[in-house]
Amino acid sequence: MATTKMGVLVDLGRCIGCRGCQVACKNWNQLSAEKTTFFAGPAYQNPKDLSDRTFTYIQYFELPGNADKPVELRMVKRQCLHCIEPACANACIVGALQKTEGGPVVYDEDKCMGCRYCMLACPFSVPTYEWSRTLPLIRKCTFCVDRQEAGLKPSCVTTCPTGALHYGPRDELVKEAHRRIEASGGKYVNHVYGEHEMGGTSWMYISPVAFAALGFRTDLGTEPATKYTGPAMAAVPGVFAGVVVAMGGLWWWTKRRAEVASAADRKRGEGEKKGGKP
Amino acid sequence: MKGVPLWVARIILVLVALLGIGVAIYRYRHGLGAATNLGDNWPWGLWIAFDLLCGVALAAGGFTIAATVYILGREKYRPVARAAILTAFLGYVLVIVALLVDLGQPHRIIHMIWMWNPHSVLFEVGWCVLLYTTVLALEFAPVVLEKWKMDRLVAILRTIQIPLVIAGIGLSTLHQSSLGSLFLAAGHRLHPLWFSPILPVHFFLSAVSVGLAMVIFESTLSSKIFGRSIEKEALEGLARALPWALGIYLLAKLIDLVGAGELNLAFQGTTQANMFLVEILGGVILPILLLAAPSVRRSTGLRFLAALLVVGGLIVNRFNVALVGMTDPAGTTYFPRWTEFAITAGIIAIGLLVFGFAVRHFKVFPEEHDAGGGAKSAAAA
Helix, strand or coil: CCCCCEEEEEECCCCCCCCHHHHHHHHHCCCCCCCCCCEECCCEECCCCCECCECCEEEEEEEECCCCCCEEEEEEEECCCCECCCHHHHHCCCCCEEECCCCCEEECCCCCCCCCHHHHHCCCCCCEECCCCCCCCEECCCCCHHHHHCCCCCHHHHHCCCCCEEEEEHHHHHHHHHHHHHHCCCCCCCCCECCCHHHCECEEEECCCCHHHHCCCCCCCCCCCHHHHHHHHHCHHHHHHHHHHHHHHHHHHHHHHHHHHHHHHHHHHHHHHHHHCC | CCCCCHHHHHHHHHHHHHHHHHHHHHHHHHHHHHHCCCECCECCCHHHHHHHHHHHHHCCHHHHHHHHHHHCCCHHHHHHHHHHHHHHHHHHHHHHHHHHHHCCCHHHCCHHHHCCCCCCHHHHHHHHHHHHHHHHHHHHHHHHHHHCCCHHHHHHHHHCHHHHHHHHHHHHHHHHHHHHHHHHHHCCCECCCCCCCCHHHHHHHHHHHHHHHHHHHHHHHHHHHCCCCCCHHHHHHHHHHHHHHHHHHHHHHHHHHHHCCCHHHHHCCCHHHHHHHHHHHHHHHHHHHHHHCHHHHHCHHHHHHHHHHHHHHHHHHHHHHHHHCECCCCCCCCCCCHHHHHHHHHHHHHHHHHHHHHHHHCCCCCCHHHHHHHHHHHHHC
């Protein structure tokens, strides 16, 4: 059980935007209230964004519909996607963020030095910071790792009344996602968001509407975050050794050349002395 | 500089430093949210762009000059070596001070010593900064110790000088480049004019150039301020090397952009494109052209101007990578709050004050009356 890689499939076709998950998340994680305002951008939402006190929220997209239904309303739940190879965990200088066997990307607040590199590295803009505290920590969705360890489903999944959130082993969820897309007879977009994005994520989405129209980043590719940093870090020992050896060699060569030159000078000097003063 | 007496400049620096310290106290009492314009969409701001990225790059004179004098045996650069190493040491100490302001849990900076994540680029940067600051302290220590006549300690440090210098060059190579690697993790936010798989190479090459330029810059400036005669031969030599270093950097940059088919992005008239042109035309191509002329290299003023352009170009480059070239997927923008500028200015002021103190009390620059005395005695003989 512990090593089964768990995930959640978010079926956007089933979400009714009740925001029960938002409330359940606040409850379970004991996140205090914050003063929020209604926000209208590409979507409308309240609160506007993830924050140190909001680990999940719902966005409402009003999309152009058809003759019967002039406006198509689509809701999207946002939270940490719990990447299989998380950029944040890769970036963290002290290893405070870790990918666990079972799926959750967890955070050890006793290690964190508050450098915020994880926030820069996350392609989904998930980690948030306690900006109003004097000794701030990183905050984000925990995938209810504490509940999972106790054999419970994540709090948001338990609350969801329509089955839009489906919790289970990730490999089974991938199959289920494709099964639902096929069964929809063309109603769903043939893409499981998170199956391959950034090397794959534990949370995945299927949708009746193109993901790009719902604020999903579709430009991230399928390579994990380590694609560029991995080779750079792998080169480090070799570069260091190479530079040290090259500099040592240069130093020896410079010194040797100086010695040879001064020896030649001395010889010439002696020669002149012998020749000059009989 | 002319016309402003030294004590006036010093008072201004003290005031700027005090303001910075005051704002830093405010930042520690009220947190980063109150003291900065940073936020969840902009986790890194001015302090990373200037204090960390520029601070480390501008300290590159330390390892480039150390390599030239101690490894390549170019004795004519020895007169500027101590100042370059002191600048580098102060630069690194101030980088660490700035990080202590920027970190949310500054007292935990030591966590990096025993909590390891070898995959993290920041882990490498952190260790290199820690080790290289130690190396620089040991490289500069003889200057302090000789004043107090601690000859035995100086002798010990002299015997390990070459290994220290070599270690310093290795460490500098690593983390000058790895400050670029940091942004390899931000490919989803960074403009393609700067994002590149070989970003670390660009950071290293530009650091070498700016290291040479900084030595010209600070030697010229301090000769004016402290009324020393200028190390003419050394600075002319640096001015001759600088266009080559810049040329290699420019070539790497152009090959990279042309290879990726992204050079056209520089001419789109956007803020990013224009800032890229400022950085490359003003900070790389113009100084190459200027320094190609022997008359410029020989003229103290023009040589200083060219060095200033290189330093300015590098600062623009690092700002471009960390801030201008960054986009927030949510569309928000960031401009530093005055408090962020105040702390940065305060840190620079403290650095300049300490540099001035060191120059007055230790033999950072070669003593002129020594040379004069030598010439006199030679004439007498």
